[in-house]
Amino acid sequence: MGFLAIFLLAHQVCAAEWTPVTGADTLKEFMGNLKAERVLANGKIGRGEYHPDGTGTLHAWGASIPRTWEVIGEDTIAITAKRETLSFKLERNSEDAALYRVTDTATGEKTEITVTAGVAVVPAAAGKAGAKGAAAAPSMDEIAAELVNPNTALATLNLRNQFRWFSGDLPNADGQFGYTALLQPVLPFPFKSGSKVIFRPAFPFIIEQPVWNGVDDFDSESGFGDIVFDLFYAPKAKSPLLTGVGVVASLPTASSGFGTKQWAAGPEALLGYLTPKHVSVLLPSHLWDFAGSGDSGSVNATSLQLVYVYLPGGGYNVGTTSLLSYDWNHNQWTVPLNLTAGKAVNINGRPWKLSLEINYYVEKADAFGAEWMVGLNIGPVVKNVLANWL
Numbered sequence: 001m002g003f004l005a006i007f008l009l010a011h012q013v014c015a016a017e018w019t020p021v022t023g024a025d026t027l028k029e030f031m032g033n034l035k036a037e038r039v040l041a042n043g044k045i046g047r048g049e050y051h052p053d054g055t056g057t058l059h060a061w062g063a064s065i066p067r068t069w070e071v072i073g074e075d076t077i078a079i080t081a082k083r084e085t086l087s088f089k090l091e092r093n094s095e096d097a098a099l100y101r102v103t104d105t106a107t108g109e110k111t112e113i114t115v116t117a118g119v120a121v122v123p124a125a126a127g128k129a130g131a132k133g134a135a136a137a138p139s140m141d142e143i144a145a146e147l148v149n150p151n152t153a154l155a156t157l158n159l160r161n162q163f164r165w166f167s168g169d170l171p172n173a174d175g176q177f178g179y180t181a182l183l184q185p186v187l188p189f190p191f192k193s194g195s196k197v198i199f200r201p202a203f204p205f206i207i208e209q210p211v212w213n214g215v216d217d218f219d220s221e222s223g224f225g226d227i228v229f230d231l232f233y234a235p236k237a238k239s240p241l242l243t244g245v246g247v248v249a250s251l252p253t254a255s256s257g258f259g260t261k262q263w264a265a266g267p268e269a270l271l272g273y274l275t276p277k278h279v280s281v282l283l284p285s286h287l288w289d290f291a292g293s294g295d296s297g298s299v300n301a302t303s304l305q306l307v308y309v310y311l312p313g314g315g316y317n318v319g320t321t322s323l324l325s326y327d328w329n330h331n332q333w334t335v336p337l338n339l340t341a342g343k344a345v346n347i348n349g350r351p352w353k354l355s356l357e358i359n360y361y362v363e364k365a366d367a368f369g370a371e372w373m374v375g376l377n378i379g380p381v382v383k384n385v386l387a388n389w390l
Contacts, residue, residue: 017093017094017095018091018092018093018094018101019091019092019093019094020075020089020090020091021075021090021091021092021100022074022075023074024071024073024074027071027075027076027077027090028052028071030077030090031050031069031071031077032050032051032052033050033051033052033118034048034049034050034115034118034119034120034135035047035048035049035050035118035119035120036048036050036113036119036120036121036122036134036135036136037119037120037121037122037136038121038122038129038134038135038136038137039122040060040061040129040137040349040350041128041348041349041350042349042350042383044060044061044383046058046059046060046061046136046137046138047059047060047136048067048135048136050067050069050079050135054068054069054070055067055068055069056068056069056079058081058133058136058137058138058142060136060137060138061138061143061154061155061351061381062153062154062155062188062190062383062384062387063138063146063152063153063154064153064194065081065138065142065146067079067080067081068080072087075089075090076088076089076105077089077090079135081132081133081138081139081141081142082139082141082142082145082276083141083276083277083311083313084132084133084139084141086104086132086133086134086135086139087104087105087106088102088103088104088105089102089103089105090102090103091103098114098115098116099112099113099114100112100113100114100115100120101113106132107130120135120136122134122135122136128346128348128349130346131314131315131346138351140314140315140344140345140346140351141311141313141314141315141344143315143344143351143381144311144315144316144317144342144343144344144353145274145276145279145311147317147344147351147353147379147381148279148309148311148317148319149242149274149279150234150242150244150270150272150281150283150307151196151198151234151237151242151244151270151272152186152188153188153190153196154186154188154351154381155185155186155187155188155381155382155383155384155387156185156186156353156379156380156381156382157183157185157379157380157382158183158184158185158186158353158377158378158379159181159182159183159184159377159378159379160180160181160182160183160184160375160376160377161179161180161181161182161375161376161377162179162180162181162182162373162374162375163177163178163179163373163374163375163376164177164178164179164180164370164372164373165177165370165371165372165373166178166210166368166369166370166371167368167369167371168365168366168367168368168369169366169367169368170212170218170367170368171216171217172216172217172218173218173367173368176210176218176368177208177210178206178207178208178209178210178370179206179207179208180204180205180206180207180209180225181204181205181207182202182203182204182205183202183203183204183205184200184201184202184203185200185201185382186198186199186200187199187200187384187386187387188384188387189384189386189387190387193236194236195233195234195235195236196233196234197231197232197233197234198231198232198234198244198246199229199230199231200229200230200231201227201228201229202227202228202229203224203227204224204225204226204227205222205223205224205225206221206222206223206224206225206255206258207222208220208221208222209221209222209223209258211257212368221257221258222255223254223255223256223257223258224253224254224255224258225253225254225255225258225259226250226251226252226253226254226258226259226260227250227251227253228248228249228250228251229248229249229251230246230247230248230249230268230285231246231247231249232244232245232246232247232268232270233245233246234270237274240273240274240275241271241272241273241274242270242271242272242273242274242281243270243271243272244269244270245267245268245269245270246267246268246269246270247265247266247267247268248265248266248267248268248285248286248287249263249264249265249266249287250262250263250264250265250287250299251263252292260289260292260297260299261292261293262289262291262292262298262299263289263290263291263292264287264288264289264290264292264299265287265288265290266285266286266287266288267285267286268283268284268285269283269284269285270282270283272307276311277310277311277312278308278309278310278311279307279308279309279311279319280307280308281305281306281307281308282304282305282306282307283304283305283307284302284303284304284305285302285303285304286301286302286303287299287300287301287303288300297329298329299329300327300328300329301325301326301327301328301329302325302326302328303323303324303325303326304323304324304325305321305322305323305324306320306321306322306324307319307320307321308320309321309340314343315343315344315345316341316342316343317340317341317342317343317344317355318339318340318341318342319340320337320338320339320340321338321340321357322335322336322337322338322359323336323338324336330365332365333363333364334361334363334364334365334369335361335362335363335364336359336360336361336362336373337359337360337361337362338357338358338359339357339358340355340356340357340358341355341356341357342354342355342356342377343355347380350380350381351380351381352378352379352380352381353377353378353379353380353381354377354378355375355376355377356374356375356376356377357373357374357375357377358372358373358374358375359372359373359374359375360372361373
C-alpha cells in the first residue's frame with residue numbers, strides 16, 4: 001500500500017503540472033495582440049501577429065499573409081490559414097507562468113511555447129511545422145497561393161526544364177528535338193507601403209538545338225540564348241484586383257547561331273484577379289529593337305500571357321499559362337494550348353514549387369517550329385539578399 005500511495009501522489013503531481021486554459025474571454029485575451037515566432041529554415045523566422053478583432057497577419061519568407069482567428073466554445077482557438085483551419089487547446093504550466101503547452105486538436109501533437117510580454121516563441125527543438133502550418137508558419141495552401149500570384153513577395157529560384165519536339169516543311173524537320181534549361185529567379189523588392197518592384201531575369205542554356213544548315217538537313221548545336229528580363233512595379237492590392245506596369249527587355253547575350261543580336265525593350269502591363277481558389281491574369285508586353293548588329297533582322301514582337309489557375313487545396317494548383325506571341329516583321333503567330341499542374345511542398349522546412357506543363361502549338365511557323373513542349377519546373381523559395389539594398 002505504501003508503494004501505491006507514493007505512485008498515486010507522483011501521478012497527482014504530474015497531472016497538476018499542466019492546467020487547462022479555458023473560458024472564451026480568457027482565450028480571447030490571450031490571442032488578442034499575441035505575437036508568435038518560430039524558426040522556419042536556415043535561420044529564417046516566421047512571425048504571426050494576431051489582433052483583438054479576430055484578424056491577423058503571418059510574416060514568412062518575405063510575404064505578409066492575412067489570417068483570421070476565433071474562439072470556439074470555452075476551450076479551443078481556431079486560426080484560419082487560407083483553406084486550412086488550425087484548432088488547438090491551451091494549457092499553462094503550474095510551476096512556470098510563462099510556459100504553455102499547445103495541443104493540436106486534429107493530430108494530438110503537443111508543443112511547448114514560452115510567452116513573454118505577449119510574444120509566444122516556439123523553440124527550435126519543436127521541429128518543422130506541417131503542411132497545415134502553425135501560428136507562426138505558413139500552410140502549403142498559403143504558399144501555393146503566393147507562388148501563383150504574379151505580384152508575390154516570395155523570392156524564388158526557378159529552374160525550367162523545357163523539352164521540345166519540332167515539325168515543319170523543311171526536309172527532316174519532323175521529329176527534331178531540343179532541350180533548354182531556363183534559370184529564372186523572381187526577386188521582389190517590397191516597400192513599407194505594401195507596394196513592390198519585381199525583377200524577373202531569365203537565363204537560357206540551349207542544349208541539342210536543331211539548326212537548319214541551309215542546304216538539306218539540321219545540325220545540333222548548344223549554347224546560351226539571349227537574356228530576357230522584366231522589371232515592373234506592383235502597387236499594394238486593396239482588393240482582389242491585381243495591377244502592375246513595367247518594362248521588358250532582351251539582351252544580345254546568345255552564343256553564335258542563337259538569338260537576335262539585337263538590344264530590345266518595350267512596355268509591359270499586368271491585370272489580374274485573385275481569390276482564395278482562383279487566379280486570373282493578363283500580361284501583355286511588346287519588344288522593339290533599338291540597337292544591335294548582325295543580319296538577324298529587327299525585333300518587333302507582341303506577347304500576351306493568359307493565366308488561369310485553380311487552387312483545389314492541399315498545396316495543389318492546376319490551370320493554364322499560355323504564352324501567345326506575334327512577330328510583326330513576319331506576320332507570324334505562335335499560339336500554344338497549355339495545361340499546367342503543380343504542387344507546393346515543404347522540403348526540410350523550405351517551401352518548393354514543383355510543376356509540370358504541356359504545350360501543343362496550334363499556330364507556328366510553317367517552315368519549322370516547336371509542335372510540342374513539355375516543361376518540368378522546380379523552384380525553392382529563397383531569401384532575396386538584394387532586397388536589403390532598398
